[in-house]
Amino acid sequence: MSSDHKESSHSLDEMTDEPQTQIAQETLDSDSGSILDGVFSKDLSMDMSERLMTESEQLRLELLLQPEELDQLSKAHNHRRRQAGRLNSSLENEQNAAMDYSEQLRPSQDFLTLAPDNPLLARFQATLSQHLLRHNDKLKLEISELEGESKLRGKEAEEWGVKIVQKLHKKRQRFETTEDYRQFLGEKIKKRSRIEESVQAEKIKLKMLSEVLDQNVAEESSLKIDTVALKNFAQQLSDYEAQQTSELGVVQRVRQKTTKDINMFLHQKQKQDIIMFKIMEEILRLESAHKEMYQKAEIKKSELHEIRLEIAEGVADTEVVQTQNKRMLQFWNRMLIEIQLKNKTVAQVQAALRAAEGQFSGLHAQIDSYAKDSIKELKLSQELTQKHNKISEVFSKLQRETIELMESCQKRDSEFKNISGRNQAVRRNLEQVFSGKKSKKGLLLTCHQKIQRLKDVKFQLEEEILRLLQNKAVRNTSIVNLQKEILGISQKIRKQESYSAKLENDLRKITLEMEIEKGSLTLTRKALEEMRKDCESKESEFHQLETKLKKTKDGIKISSLRCEEQSKTLEILREYNKKTSGCLEEEKLKCLKSAITEMQKKTDCLKQSWLRKQNEIVHFAQERTRQVHQYNMLKKQVLILEQKNWKLNYHLEMNQNHKRKIERTIKRLLLRIENLNAESHKYNTQIQTFDAANHITHKEYSGELKDAEEEMLGLTKDIDDLETKKEEMSEDVLILEQEFLTWEKKCKMMTEARQKILEEQAAEGEIGTMKAEIHRMKVRYGQLLKAQEKLSQDMEMCITRRDGIIDNSIGRELRDTRTYLRHQLQRKVDDLRCRMKHLLMETKNLEKDCLATETKREELQKEWKAKQDQLTALKLTTSQMEDQLQEGQFHKQKNLELLVRKQYKGRLYAAIKANKYQLLFAHEASLQIELQRQITMNLDLVSVVECLLVDFPPLTNPINRILNVLRMTCL
CATH class of the missing domain: 1.10.287 (Helix Hairpins)
Structure with a gap:
């Protein structure tokens, strides 16, 4: 790889130093395949960076998305690429047509030329310059508008892409959470089944x-x-x-x-x-x-x-x-006893009240009976006087109670006044709270304004970043400064974002305080309403007490009048009884003695019956205590069973509720996933509509650009001279860009090579560690088996030695007598039987241990096989991925080389048309001979490289790249 880079860089350096006369040789070298790296334009470098970014984003999306969504996205991406290819082809055709038209419009040698002093030429130049300036201004305005729209569209597309990626990431996370939750449920169910099985076992x-x-x-x-x-x-x-x-x-x-x-x-x-x-x-x-x-x-x-x-x-x-x-039952019994006692006291009080009422009614009956029976009235006169005194005491008590009620009413009035004062204070607090609320609303508005300002500043900073990134492709020397500025801007953005987060936190705190104050207001209002209700109830009670007082006063007046009348009647009866008192008293004494004897007889009979009934009651009480004890025992057992049943039902209900919650969450997640899919579909449709609109606008503006180019082709020689100078300067820029791109290629290749080496090392390291661990486990297993065998042999030897020593000692002791021999034989037989049994038990235990070890060994073998299968599957997947990556890289290399060669050929043909260079082979026959010679050489090189592939299989990647280059030159 390094040799290829060195050769490419060396060839590029030679290209910069060669003179103009060797252009034909360069063309032939480009056809034969010696020139490996071409010259990229600014637009091509930007396209390549965009392609690399799209490929990296595509890989990230492939990791996040599902296969169906990947297919959809890949189809949309391929469709957009096709559209871009069509647009580029149409633009190239239009450019070629414009070049042909410009060549047709160039002044030929047959046309007449005007003198420079001719006024017609001056007028023509002035009108043409004005027309061109106007057209140039229009084009600038249109270009600025198009740039603004393209920026906005780009921003929108970026925002849509970020949103889609975020939603897809959320979707993936939710899917992972659902899968984890399902696995967790499966594990819990398995654990439960295992526990049930163990319990049954x-x-x-x-x-x-x-x-x-x-x-x-x-x-x-x-x-x-x-x-x-x-x-x-x-x-x-x-x-x-x-x-x-x-x-x-x-x-x-x-x-x-x-x-x-x-x-x-x-x-x-x-x-x-x-x-x-x-x-x-x-x-x-x-x-x-x-x-x-x-x-x-x-x-x-x-x-x-x-x-x-x-x-x-x-x-x-x-x-x-x-x-x-x-203890709980005793506590409850105590509580019940206390409640019963309280009920008894209440019943006694009520009975006393009823008795008092009966006594009060009995007074009226006694007064009537005094009118009939004068003797009884004389005896009861003293009682009436006592009762009269009691009534007077009751009257005094009622007066005291009335006084106390008046005092309580005064206290209630004072409390009512205090409550009204508190209400006023609460209203004042409410007014203060509302005023604080208004001030906090003002703070909220100011915070929102600050946030909007910060957002505007952020938008401006993003526009500045985009401008700087656009200028980055033109000004390679200012990259470092731009990076510094970008870092500073990013730091400012982070600070502003942190400030915005702080403001949001303050807003949340303020909202929480507002909610707390609202809650306190509601509580105070409820308390006020309750106080009003209490006041109303107390007022109603006060009115009732007043009515009762009036009624009692009226009753006291009536009773006093009746007492006066009864006292008058008593005086009359006393005078009458003094006359007829002697005979009546003797008759009454005789009647009383006879009644006393009868009552004594009755009391004796009643005592005997009472003793019998008491014995029966004791017997019944004992039976009742027994039954109560049995009932309590049964009740406790029933309570224990009910508690167990309740616990089981509670656990079952909890599990059912848990299952229902899980099902609800799964349904909600599925609905959310469906909604997200629908939203993603909508976003895709919107993106397609935007792409179609962009395509239409691109066609319209391309047509307008064609018209403008046709008008611009009528410019003078001055513009041509300026273009030639510009081309000369652009060649220097292209050479510098060529060097920059070669270094970029080298850096990318080095990073890729490093990544591959690191990946290979990591994979080999993991595999090596796994193998080392397996080998270590096997060695340890063998050592343990050997140690176990040694221990078993040592135990057997010790047992045999012990038996021999015991037998020898017993033989020495009992060698003389025959009876001892019999006993020894019997003992030995018994010992042998016991040993046999122990040996059988040990053999069974060893067989069980062997079976357990065999099962463990089989499980380990299964796990090892599964891990080997996983490793093979991973290796296959990695090999497939590497093959796919290599194919993509080769395809990419082919496309790049095609573009480079076509651009280089176009540049050379343009230079030949501009008469800057001369061809070495003027005739077509010589050119064809040279081309055939180069083709044969290239085919020979291809055959040699294919032989190298067969001889050196580990060097397939670099050799395939060389083959791609050679085959591209054959085309």
């Missing part, structure tokens, strides 16, 4: 354990029965042995039997010993089985103990809850 395990425990208990009971039977059998055998010993004694004593009988007896004795040995073996086997079952039972008991502990913890928790519930 634990329930199944508990059931299995309970079944196993039941089986073990049954086996234990059966083994106990077997042990009892074996003990009985052992006792029988011991009895049998005693009998046999006694018989042997008898046999020894009796020596009259023959040797045959003795041998038969010995044979029977051996059989009995064998049977005894077998029975002992079975007994030992059963004892070992019993021990194993006992160990299993202990393990199960430990598990049961753990389960019981957990149950006890749960019971403790339930007891705590029950105690809390008891």
Whole structure:
């Protein structure tokens, strides 16, 4: 790559130093492919920068957009490119036509020329200069208007593009959030299903354990029965042995039997010993089985103990809850008792009031009865006097209450005055608040004006930035100064934006204060209304009390009149009773004695019945306490179950609400996405309409420009001379621009190469780290396996050594006697059986561990395969992307070289037409021979480069670029 750049720069330097006579050789070199970099015009450099910007923006949009939206945008972009190509082709055709027309309009040698002193020529020049100046002014005005419109359209297009990109970015973010939320929901559902499965598995395990425990208990009971039977059998055998010993004694004593009988007896004795040995073996086997079952039972008991502990913890928790519930119930019972007591007191007070009313009515009845029964009236006269005194006290109390009511009314009046004063103060505060509100509105208006001024300043600064950017292409020397100015302007913009943000924050604070003040005003108004209502209610109560006072005064007057009348009647009755008092009192005493005896008999009967009923009440109370206790227990259980049910229902409702919220949010997001799509469609249609309008206006102005160019072609030789000077100066500018563009190309190529190298290094680094981690894991896995094998071997060796040592020690101790040998053999057999069982258990555990390790290994292999597939897919995608980028770069290179060569040829043909250069080959035959020679050389170079492609496959990119250049020269 560096060699290609060096060759291109060297060729360009040689082009600047060559004389004018070697132009034919340059043309031939351009046809053969030696000139790699062409001369760009100002417009072409701007087009290239715009293309690069559009390509970078397109890549960003591809990362943000979906495939359907990308297709739509790519179609619109291609359509615009086609329109731009058509416009450029039409402009080139029009320029060529204008050049032909100008050549036709040039003065030939056959026409007559006017002398410089001729007045006609002076008039013609004056009129022509005036006409040209007018036309030039019109064109300047139209160009300025077009520039302003183009700037506005460009600004609008930029704003639309920024809005579209922002909306697309928001859309992408919302889509990502929805996807993340869906993934989160899926994970939660999976976790919930896993938890439910684990709970079900634990329930199944508990059931299995309970079944196993039941089986073990049954086996234990059966083994106990077997042990009892074996003990009985052992006792029988011991009895049998005693009998046999006694018989042997008898046999020894009796020596009259023959040797045959003795041998038969010995044979029977051996059989009995064998049977005894077998029975002992079975007994030992059963004892070992019993021990194993006992160990299993202990393990199960430990598990049961753990389960019981957990149950006890749960019971403790339930007891705590029950105690809390008891406390709450006790508290509620206390509250109910207090409420009942208060109700009782209220009922007593009401009963007392009713009794007082009854007494008051009874007074009238007693007064009537005094008129009938003089004797009773004499006895009750004292009571009437007492009641009269009480009534007088009540009257005095009522007077006092009236005085207190008057005082309370005065207090209410004073409170009402205070409330009215407070209302006035509140109204004043309201007026102050409204005045503050007006001042704050003025501040808001000033802030809005400041913001508008800042926006105007920002707009002016943006226009200045655009002007500076336009002048950047013309004045390459002032780039650094412009960048500094742009940085300063950007800093000013940032400061102004921060100031605007501060102003917005102040506005928000002011609005919040206004809202708070509004809330306080509403509260004060509500308080005023409540105070007014209270005042009205108190006034109504005051009027009611006044009416009651009037009624009580009237009642007191009436009662005083009645008392006076009754006192008069009492005096009359006393005089009458003094005459007839003696006989009546004796009769009354006899009646009273008879009534007292009857009442005593009745009281005795009632006492006996009362005692019976009390016993029944005690019995019923005990039953009631029991029933209440049972009812409370059932109620607590029901409350616990209701709480559990409530918790479950609450969790279910929460989950359902959560699901509903999620569904609502998804629907809202989908609706927003649809609205955004509709808005984007509208924006696209508006952009298309604007493009069509721009195309129409461009055609109109291009037609007007054609007319203006046709008029401008009639200028004099002075203008031609100025154009020649301008072209000479432009050539110098083009050479400088050529150097600038070559350096830009070099910088771009260097940045691209750096990016590629960094990307390749990053990819290789990640892959290397992954491989190193996999290798490290494999090595660690092998080391762990080896260590596990060594540990298992060491354990086996230790066990064998321990067994050997134990066997040797036991053999040394019990080498003499035979009974000890039997016991040793039996113990060894038992130990071997226990070892076998332990070995079986260990083998099962090892098999389980092996299965677990195999499953883990399979999972790791699956993950490794998945990651390998991902890596292959990423490699394929990266290769495809690189191929696409290379194809795009090659296509871009082709287009650039075509443009450069065409421009260079056009410039050379223009120079030949202007008679600045002379051709080396005047005849067409010599030119064709030279062209064929160059074509053959170029084909040879193509074949050589293709061979290089075959020989050096890693250098495909630079070789393909060279091939593109050579093939373009063949066209």
